[in-house]
Amino acid sequence: MKIIGTAMAPNPRRVRIFLAEKGVTVEFEEHDLMLEAFKTPQFTAINPWQRVPLLQLDDGRTIAESVAICRYFEEIKPDPPLFGVGAYGKAAVEMWNRRVELGLFAAVAHVFRHLHPKMAHLEVPQVTAWGEVNKGKAVIELERLDSALALSRFIAGDSFSIADITLHVAIEFMKPAKLPPPAGYAHIMRWHGEVSARPSTKP
């Protein structure tokens, strides 16, 4: 099996961190998304959405979407559990992962994709006003997340989970999106210091 992607792009990075936390090694086939590597007819044939990461199993079946790929490995290797434990724990991780993914991660991605000149050939059309609107949405999400992290060690409670991986990558994505670092959010900074010290999150 192999994972097709661009290693440092945010979504493939989420999967790489997840696998490092699991202690699972999977071949990574690197292509440069900036060179439109995922818009070719060959790649479009295996993923019409033209996005990565994409997990390709030995029998030829594929799984797209970062969370779905992580779910696959959670089922194969349940320890350490990164999708929560028990009814409440699993639901809490799902809730926080979706909140972060649909909230901060999406806002930062829209800022990057709609405002960064290097993305003009990939995000067609770039809508400057939408990029600008998402700067404000990112701030609202940061405020909410900071309040949540005042109450717990990790975003979904006492244990590290996939929701922390999504949040970590979203925060790191702010730099290439040219958003100011979240230095004013004390609880996010406390949490970010701890998560950044984990070997899995080293580039």
Ligand SMILES: N[C@@H](CCC(=O)N[C@@H](CS)C(=O)NCC(=O)O)C(=O)O
């Ligand atoms: N919802 C998807 C998003 C995947 C995605 O947007 N990947 C970006 C890289 S971070 C991509 O493939 N970009 C290629 C392009 O825009 O052409 C997931 O979670 O995997």
